[in-house]
Amino acid sequence: MPSRLLHLAVDLDGDGAHPASWRRARHAPDRLLTSERVARVVRVAENAGFTLATFEDSPAPPRRRPDPAGRIGAVERAAFAAPLTSVIALAPVVSTTYSEPFHVASQLASLDFAAAGRAGWVVSATDDAAVAAALGRPFVTGDGLSREARDAVTVNRALWDSWEDDAAIRDVATGRYLDVDKLHHVDFVGETYSVKGPAIVPRPPQGQLVVLAPEGLVPPDLVDVTLVADPTVDGIGAAARRAATPRVFAEVEVVIDTPDGDAVDRLAGLDAATQWPRGERLRHVGSPAALVALLTDLARVVDGVRLFPLVLDEELPVLSAHVLPALFRGGVATRPVAGSSLRTTLGLPRPANRFTSQEVPA
Amino acid sequence: MNVPFPDAQVHLGVFFQGVNHWTIWSEPESGSQIDFASFRRMIATAERGLFDAFFLGEGLRLRESGGRIHDLDIAGRPDAITQLAALAGLTSRIGLVATQNTTYNEPADLARRLSGLDLLSDGRAGWNVVTTDNAWTGENFRRGGFLDHADRYVRAEQFLHVARGLWDGWDDAAVATSTDAPAWSHGDAITPVLARTSQFSIDAVPLLPRSPQGHPVIFQAGDSAEGRDFAARNADVIFSAHGGDVDDALAFATDIRARLRAVGRPEDDVRILPGTTIVIGDTESEAEEKARWLELRQVTPATALAIASQVWGFDLSDRDPDGPLPAEDPVVAEATGEMGSRRWNDKHAIVARWRDVAAAQKLSLRETVIELEPRRGHVGTPAGLAEKFAHWVRHGAVDGFNVSPYFTPDGLDDIVDLLVPAMQERGVYRDAYEGTTLREHLGLRAPLSRRSA
Numbered sequence: 001m002p003s004r005l006l007h008l009a010v011d012l013d014g015d016g017a018h019p020a021s022w023r024r025a026r027h028a029p030d031r032l033l034t035s036e037r038v039a040r041v042v043r044v045a046e047n048a049g050f051t052l053a054t055f056e057d058s059p060a061p062p063r064r065r066p067d068p069a070g071r072i073g074a075v076e077r078a079a080f081a082a083p084l085t086s087v088i089a090l091a092p093v094v095s096t097t098y099s100e101p102f103h104v105a106s107q108l109a110s111l112d113f114a115a116a117g118r119a120g121w122v123v124s125a126t127d128d129a130a131v132a133a134a135l136g137r138p139f140v141t142g143d144g145l146s147r148e149a150r151d152a153v154t155v156n157r158a159l160w161d162s163w164e165d166d167a168a169i170r171d172v173a174t175g176r177y178l179d180v181d182k183l184h185h186v187d188f189v190g191e192t193y194s195v196k197g198p199a200i201v202p203r204p205p206q207g208q209l210v211v212l213a214p215e216g217l218v219p220p221d222l223v224d225v226t227l228v229a230d231p232t233v234d235g236i237g238a239a240a241r242r243a244a245t246p247r248v249f250a251e252v253e254v255v256i257d258t259p260d261g262d263a264v265d266r267l268a269g270l271d272a273a274t275q276w277p278r279g280e281r282l283r284h285v286g287s288p289a290a291l292v293a294l295l296t297d298l299a300r301v302v303d304g305v306r307l308f309p310l311v312l313d314e315e316l317p318v319l320s321a322h323v324l325p326a327l328f329r330g331g332v333a334t335r336p337v338a339g340s341s342l343r344t345t346l347g348l349p350r351p352a353n354r355f356t357s358q359e360v361p362a
Numbered sequence: 363m364n365v366p367f368p369d370a371q372v373h374l375g376v377f378f379q380g381v382n383h384w385t386i387w388s389e390p391e392s393g394s395q396i397d398f399a400s401f402r403r404m405i406a407t408a409e410r411g412l413f414d415a416f417f418l419g420e421g422l423r424l425r426e427s428g429g430r431i432h433d434l435d436i437a438g439r440p441d442a443i444t445q446l447a448a449l450a451g452l453t454s455r456i457g458l459v460a461t462q463n464t465t466y467n468e469p470a471d472l473a474r475r476l477s478g479l480d481l482l483s484d485g486r487a488g489w490n491v492v493t494t495d496n497a498w499t500g501e502n503f504r505r506g507g508f509l510d511h512a513d514r515y516v517r518a519e520q521f522l523h524v525a526r527g528l529w530d531g532w533d534d535a536a537v538a539t540s541t542d543a544p545a546w547s548h549g550d551a552i553t554p555v556l557a558r559t560s561q562f563s564i565d566a567v568p569l570l571p572r573s574p575q576g577h578p579v580i581f582q583a584g585d586s587a588e589g590r591d592f593a594a595r596n597a598d599v600i601f602s603a604h605g606g607d608v609d610d611a612l613a614f615a616t617d618i619r620a621r622l623r624a625v626g627r628p629e630d631d632v633r634i635l636p637g638t639t640i641v642i643g644d645t646e647s648e649a650e651e652k653a654r655w656l657e658l659r660q661v662t663p664a665t666a667l668a669i670a671s672q673v674w675g676f677d678l679s680d681r682d683p684d685g686p687l688p689a690e691d692p693v694v695a696e697a698t699g700e701m702g703s704r705r706w707n708d709k710h711a712i713v714a715r716w717r718d719v720a721a722a723q724k725l726s727l728r729e730t731v732i733e734l735e736p737r738r739g740h741v742g743t744p745a746g747l748a749e750k751f752a753h754w755v756r757h758g759a760v761d762g763f764n765v766s767p768y769f770t771p772d773g774l775d776d777i778v779d780l781l782v783p784a785m786q787e788r789g790v791y792r793d794a795y796e797g798t799t800l801r802e803h804l805g806l807r808a809p810l811s812r813r814s815a
Binding site: 060063201 | 388434438440449451483537552564567569712
């Protein structure tokens with residue numbers, strides 16, 4: 001028996017995790033970058049019972065030729081999906097390397113309002129001189145990447161707290177809409193920039209969005225969910241034990257047998273077009289039943305998994321029809337309950353506001 | 363009588379307010395300024411009323427006065443593009459316009475976010491281009507207050523040029539139409555943008571194709587000579603401040619047409635939509651009474667003192683709003699970006715005028731503020747307003763209005779339920795959306811950079 005119920009997340013980038021996945025998509029390539037496609041995929045994921053959809057992103061083109069050259073921004077896709085869904089949580093990838101933390105904090109807080117507390121943030125860094133050139137900024141690499149990530153998360157978290165929950169008081173007697181004692185300058189001063197605050201957006205419904213970050217990018221006290229990329233279950237277990245964050249999710253690339261072909265053949269076919277590089281992530285290539293067994297094993301060592309399906313149009317239906325039902329039936333995984341915030345679903349408390357006065361009046 | 367534009371139509375937009383004392387927060391009708399449901403309700407009403415566009419403003423710093431956050435007005439609002447992307451899937455026709463500045467954004471990032479909104483809305487995005495330069499606002503951003511006031515339009519124009527290059531970077535048939543194609547996009551279909559200008563050094567690969575309307579529609583609101591020339595060179599729509607008086611509106615429109623001709627554009631190439639409020643009553647006197655009721659809730663005693671403090675340049679919050687004007691002379695301080703620091707140019711002249719009006723009409727401080735506030739908007743019956751707006755558009759003074767409701771989220775209801783039908787009866791307002799894109803609603807030509815010579 002697993003000691004805890006696994007949370008299931010899925011990344012919904014493009015046509016799937018494989019760079020050549022577009023070749024097996026159920027739509028023409030020129031329909032990828034459309035509202036219809038974004039809405040459809042997220043609804044499929046919601047109906048399947050996933051807790052969380054993530055949206056990969058980067059300021060650079062998603063793939064090299066001959067694969068997709070375009071991608072709608074993750075914040076925009078997640079926001080678009082928010083009112084079209086009611087249960088699944090939505091977490092865009094937002095890179096910290098060059099973005100304006102003040103804008104990012106506003107965008108993510110707004111997403112949390114639109115999604116009624118179902119928003120998260122997958123923190124990333126961009127180690128790419130071409131992106132620096134596109135944005136007209138000095139190239140940041142090496143230690144600079146973790147510095148920018150740390151500072152960006154620090155500023156976001158401070159800005160989300162910069163309005164206390166009850167800052168808008170509508171006090172007709174004195175004519176005051178706001179209680180200025182409940183609004184706070186954040187006065188962040190980092191090595192490369194400073195931010196005054198307060199935010200332009202009131203405190204988001206969750207207080208703080210759920211922050212997910214790859215292991216090692218951001219100090220653990222700034223992270224809610226560590227994303228572990230490791231090729232073995234044992235390695236993932238070791239990473240989970242050393243992670244000092246409230247939750248740990250394993251990253252799993254998923255290639256399964258589908259009615260369109262068995263896993264090995266489908267992968268080989270796409271690899272013949274463009275090789276899918278093996279990174280650090282665990283990769284499952286095989287039957288749906290074997291995937292259920294693998295995820296059951298993982299449930300003993302992590303709180304959740306984030307799946308990267310080979311081809312969304314092929315893997316998602318099988319995950320939906322076979323894998324997730326087996327996990328729910330077997331008491332291995334949990335599906336979110338309507339009306340819950342992402343924090344509630346993950347069992348994370350709504351954080352106290354750092355600025356809330358604890359002092360006793362003199 | 364000579365009617366120069368007998369077939370002209372009134373176009374309406376709605377500006378969902380973010381900050382100011384015009385939005386009334388104190389009444390039972392005053393809903394949440396931040397809950398998504400408020401935006402959803404407002405945009406649904408606007409789309410039911412066949413509006414061209416739904417606008418959101420931009421916040422870069424909460425307003426402060428004397429180092430203290432301004433607490434009398436509504437505050438707190440969503441990021442515009444994020445919120446409009448969320449509203450895109452709930453609407454099918456209405457345009458979605460985001461106010462975004464060119465100072466604390468980078469072209470490759472902002473152009474892509476706007477493109478994303480344009481694609482997710484199937485061609486309904488607009489961008490209200492604004493400039494900022496003060497160091498006070500810059501305190502929230504990486505570069506701080508880096509831009510000289512004199513360079514704000516220089517940067518904006520270079521920014522737009524880069525953005526257009528990115529929007530035009532994909533050929534129209536760039537992406538394959540079959541999964542059997544050798545590649546997802548054609549070989550030379552995507553053109554990088556290289557910019558080496560005084561403001562930008564950029565080498566960017568555009569990430570998105572054009573939407574059904576080509577580019578997001580460009581809105582601009584600058585009113586100085588420089589701002590008007592910028593609009594004449596770049597804008598599709600001018601969100602003007604000349605919507606209260608028909609002669610003033612006509613003078614502005616005539617000036618814009620001359621500037622358009624001077625830059626080689628057709629004089630009907632730009633739509634002019636002044637911002638306004640609309641107060642409707644069953645009779646003229648009922649409408650007037652309602653307008654007065656609204657003014658007293660907009661200019662509360664505390665707000666009257668705050669506005670007077672800005673004019674006088676020092677704190678008057680301990681004065682009696684129902685008493686006389688302050689006896690002191692105003693103090694003129696340097697513009698910083700804080701509230702009111704740039705709003706009034708010649709404070710001595712303004713105080714002299716306030717004193718004249720107060721003396722002549724025997725008004726208290728608060729009554730004087732109400733009397734002299736620059737924005738009263740249009741007040742009348744549905745029939746009277748419909749006749750008036752028909753006259754304005756048929757004489758070429760405006761192309762419509764960008765309405766600021768005074769209540770969130772139901773402030774458009776009487777406009778949609780009463781004024782829109784009255785305009786439809788007079789043939790000056792559409793009975794149905796004819797197109798699907800914002801560009802089509804506004805009757806605009808192709809984007810400026812996409813016209814054959």
